[in-house]
Amino acid sequence: MASKSDLINSTIGEGSVFEGKFYISGSLRIDGKFEGEIKTDEELVVGETGKVKTDIVAKSVVVAGTVIGNITAFGEIRLLETGKVLGDMTAPSIAIQRGVVALGTINVTGGQKKDIKKLIEDSYNIGPSSAQGEGQR
Numbered sequence: 001m002a003s004k005s006d007l008i009n010s011t012i013g014e015g016s017v018f019e020g021k022f023y024i025s026g027s028l029r030i031d032g033k034f035e036g037e038i039k040t041d042e043e044l045v046v047g048e049t050g051k052v053k054t055d056i057v058a059k060s061v062v063v064a065g066t067v068i069g070n071i072t073a074f075g076e077i078r079l080l081e082t083g084k085v086l087g088d089m090t091a092p093s094i095a096i097q098r099g100v101v102a103l104g105t106i107n108v109t110g111g112q113k114k115d116i117k118k119l120i121e122d123s124y125n126i127g128p129s130s131a132q133g134e135g136q137r
Contacts, residue, residue, distance in 0.1 A: 014049045049083050
């Protein structure tokens with residue numbers, strides 16, 4: 001069976017600089033510097049030497065380098081111990097290793113399509129409330 005790294009079909013190599021729009025059908029690994037716009041229907045990997053300044057939309061995102069911008073993943077975001085992120089992250093699942101540095105809002109959707117804030121508030125409000133016990137003293 002092929003490993004995930006064997007499935008990467010495009011790479012911006014270490015020492016390379018790319019500015020512009022990159023729309024890819026498949027996976028992308030960035031070990032160089034990228035600034036612009038990225039959209040992929042598969043995995044985006046920012047390697048340890050990778051530096052990315054953009055909003056990312058992908059199936060899954062792995063960050064071992066530096067990302068400045070928001071990350072939206074439809075599957076999973078994995079922040080490895082050397083990862084640094086400045087931006088908001090939204091995904092059904094987010095894994096964060098010790099050593100990660102991040103600043104932004106993290107939204108873990110659990111795969112829900114509903115309004116997450118409403119879903120959590122509704123969950124809290126189900127069942128007995130403190131107002132029911134006040135008149136029984």
